[in-house]
Amino acid sequence: MYKVLIADPLSEFGIQQLLDASDVEVVRQTNLSPAELIDVIGDYDALLVRSQTQVTPEVLAAGKKLKAVGRAGVGVDNIDINAATQAGIPVINAPDGNTISTAEHSFAMLMAVARNIPQAHKKLVDGTWDRKSFQGVELNNKVLGVIGMGRIGSEVAKRAKAFGMTVMGFDPFMTEERAQKMGVTNATVDEICRKADFITVHTPLTKETRHIISTREFAKMKDGVRLINCARGGIIDEKALYEAITTGKVAGAALDVFEEEPPVDNPLVGLPQVVTTPHLGASTIEAQENVAVDVSEEILKVLRDEPFKNAVNLPSIPAHVMEKVQPYFTLGEKLGHFLAQVTVGSISEISIKYSGELTDVDTSPLTRTVLKGVLSFRLGEEVNYVNAPILAKVRDITVTEQKAAQNKGFTNLLTVSLKTTQETRTVSGTRLNGYGARIVKIDDFAIDVAPEGYLLYIHHNDRPGVIGRVGSILGENSVNIATMQVGRRDIGGDAIMMLSVDKPLTPELLDTMGELAEVKSVTQIEL
Ligand SMILES: NC(=O)c1ccc[n+]([C@@H]2O[C@H](COP(=O)([O-])OP(=O)(O)OC[C@H]3O[C@@H](n4cnc5c(N)ncnc54)[C@H](O)[C@@H]3O)[C@@H](O)[C@H]2O)c1
């Protein structure tokens, strides 16, 4: 039974699949102090948060059983990603679920600052009918500069165009083709500063984006410009913004996010030209349901050891790549795990060769599965898709990938070799339509075995009677043989036997089998 701690309030509807899962116990404990969280986290397999709970290196270190941290939202600034990666804990976010809500909030803020809606509302509520102080500006024919043309920035741009605005966008990943398709001018921050009437930021907060709008940028802007930040506090330099507003350069700003949240003694809060909301971009029923559904679904996958896609500390896998490589995840991991069990000596190199239809896809996710398979044999549950490459690197294990069109008659073939201080062993596997994953070659021996359950790998001399003796000993010891495969190079030469059995053999029985005439070695493998 997996225990999941929900430490911030999440939508009940959104977490329903966790509540319904028969293998999951959900505990909701919100408003825990940092010390209380550290105290309880050791009992949990997964931690789910929104933006309030700080997931520090101390929390992660205390979470000895943690297999995942889930963030119901996009930004993961409240989670120490480095510490999570070092600990091999995937950090799962929900990048798509609140896009529309945040884009709509950004647009609502843009309109509010254009027409002074909150200020006018407040004055009327306070009893004054003031029609002079709140003259606004139209959006029609105005220029909007969007810095960060990702999910939210693009949605804001779309809405601005519907309002008759000209949109200039800056994003290091926006191609000219995409800009044209969206009807947006591809511009630099400098060009946006010089030409825009409104500027909205939609980047993450990084070293590069921190204070991307500061004194120098304000100086270049048109008089009367208005700024919107519904992304992260700190993208716009708050001190410089205050200065630019109070000197009259900037006509107004709309802020949903702040350098310190909640803002303490922040002079921007309360300035008559500034519209503020307390980080409400994603605060809609729909967004909260979406992000909780998305993150719950992914957390379940991590807990159940199924492939997952939204880990921020794993390279993201585009859907079209995922579709091609996902069917091979189990095969890759099993081939790695198989080799780790048959190989003697300490591993110095893991080589992976992709052939056939695997040559034309990004196979790096698959390489992670192979590494996980190899390393988990010795390192156990500490290894996962996130930390497998790091764990190989710190152990000075060289990992090489190769692609070869030649595929020995298989439509797809995955070949893994382990080089150790004592030997190099190789196994190849494929996925056969209708039969799933198969091991088709071990070293030089052609074979056909499903990589699952308990397997006995016997290396022997090809002599009459060996197979019978092996079968008899297993029978006498009540070990049922499910399948048996034999491979050899030449008649009377070196041969292998691969048996799948219904239960594991005791060490004594393995020794007895190893002592049989013509048997060179017996290795028990569990896949
Ligand atoms: N206010 C809220 O409640 C709320 C809700 C959701 C998201 N957010 C925040 O909004 C921001 C955008 O979220 P998103 O889902 O659109 O993310 P996204 O990853 O889809 O888009 C971010 C874009 O910023 C671009 N970018 C990165 N560095 C840049 C730079 N130096 N200059 C220009 N562009 C740069 C990236 O290329 C990317 O396209 C994030 O900071 C996120 O945390 C806030």
Ligand SMILES: O=C(O)CC[C@@H](O)C(=O)O
């Ligand atoms: O949980 C929230 O409301 C914050 C959401 C937002 O900042 C995000 O990054 O997804």
